[in-house]
Amino acid sequence: MNEIDIKFLEDSFKKYYFNHFDLITSPQRTSEREFGYQKFNSGMFRHISLKENKELHLLFMQNIPSDVYCSNAYYAFPNSPMSEKDWKEADLIFDIDAKDLNLPCRKNHTISICNECNQTSKDTNQCVKCNSTKLEKKSLPCKNCIDASKIEVNKLSNVLTNDLGIDKENIHIYFSGNEGFHVYVYDSQFQQIGSKERSELVDYIMFRGAIPETFGMKKFKPNRSLFPDFDQKGWNGRFSKYIFGSKSKRSKIISELLDSGYSSFQKTLDNVSENIGVRIDPNVTMDIHRIFRLPGSINSKSGLSKVLCTDLTKFDPYVDACFLNDDPVEVLANCPIQFKLKNKKFGPYTNEKILVPTYAAVYMICKKLATIA
């Protein structure tokens, strides 16, 4: 990214942090967390410990970071090297990202930027100008992406509350600032479990590793009375609803399942995992030393903020997470796809000098689809 663009982004971010510091949620037990940040065009600064909100404020004002992170873990010595931090516990965190959902709409709003000649074009595997295959992909997620992610968030909340006994008040849902949601679980029985245990929890939530016996199918002398029913709790109930559809079809489908046999049933289980399992990123939840984007901070991939969603159904990230100002800025835009921010449509632009509000300029520059004119 060029110097002028960086200067513009830093100025815009600084204004936001100055005016909206109330949106930055200083995490519980601040002094036990590890913080980290990045600046534009530079690496990661980690292993920072902060005592209180004021120090956090100072970090933003002094460094004007492009991204700020905070650990889900609590340490005795957060600023020591990893092996000496003395890990105590960690909140449970889930990452749901539209890019992992294999949505058909994705190809319609993915842009390929050539690393050799900077040419932008709609999703392709080869640069339309110089034929290079070294392409960077940028996505401008659409409403469908956000809605599909919301469905996964609701599926996850359902498993967390009903199966894992977590109080609704202890589940906080944040828009990640780009393509998905981060779900935080506080004060649960899982605070102190390690990475292996969290990985096992992930398999449960994603419906991975199920065996036929769990869902009523036996290898020898299978018996139709063992198959689960709709009103059963947990995965048995959810599996029934998905596989039988309605009560009237249940008996017929059980007969079909019995006819197809044990190994076919195993295949069914493996296949339904895609549909009924919650599509979370397993590596995120397993990692007990990770630092996560700090709620309230801006995501430099988009210029949108990571914000708490109190009403997920109504939440529109392109309105509710867009906090940068409206001051007009002239940019040279090369954005082949139309996008909508603060209920206003922008683009498509083909190598055009245009005057747009700061928030739209930042969005495009962050996506590498425009530069300051």
Add this chain to the structure above:
Amino acid sequence: MLVLGQDEKAKYPFLADAGEYLKDKGFSLVQFGSDPVLKLSVEKALHRIKVASAGEVYKSDIDKDGQASKDYVLEREVFSFLLAIVLIKLTGMSTLIKRFALAEARRAEIYLEKDLGNASNKSKIDLATRIIYDLFNIEITKENDFFVIPVSDYLKHSVTFHEREWKLINRHVENGKVFLTPDKTVRLIRKELGSYISSKIINAPKPSMIPGLENIVNELISISKKLTPTYTITTGEYPPCIKHAIDVLEKGENLPHSGRFMLATFLLSKGQTVPQIVPLFKNAPDFNPRVTLYQLNHLAGTSGSATKYSCPSCEKLKTQDLCFITKECDNIINPMQFGKKRT
């Protein structure tokens, strides 16, 4: 600490304090080397160790309900257990500790399971749940025919199991609790029960040789020597999952993070060095030598947390779609075991 009756001590002799018990009964260890009546307990102890070293579970004189008609039968049960520990300590053979602890844990399991499953006798259920709580800090409550434990406790114990049936997805989970039958409840703590018994043996003081027991100790030493592990030879061939991962990278296709983790940890454990492994990733679409080096050093434990990461289990790889099992895999549970044959 739990207060136990004589029949309970016979079922769970590892809960008894050895020194106290002998003192209470008015005996000293030396007497067991000479007294012909007490020698019966020594023979029983020897039998107990022999059965354990053969990989079997010793069958008590008490019946499975733990009821015995005569007190001395119960007493001998406890004596033979305590004496077995003394004999094992006198041999100094760690193989015997492992085998004995495992077999005794299995034996205790049978009683715990029986006590938990005893719907008509609440005090027995209470005792079994108290033992599990006191020893392993797992709170078990009874709900209808099931024993329920918090999911987090279940996970802590079940993650070491390789059978799919123990995955959380294959359990009845409701409201933060896992529902288990008595046998599964007890199976869950088998390893810890074994570790508890072996730590008791390891931490017990080593007595000086008891006159009259030399022959028995020598016999046990020779049994133990025969049990020394068999050597293994390896064919040196890579397992199919690793071959597949290498193929993917060679073709310049994307190998997911989990696949790269598997490949790197496998090769590191096989003794390859970081510089030897880096070139494998050169064809990856997002190859960055700096990042690759950093990550490999991290896995090798030479940077970062200094933790050496090990290769994931076959079970884990299955759930990550990285397993390409062939019949050569021969029921291994980790790719590291591939091609190893016992001689």
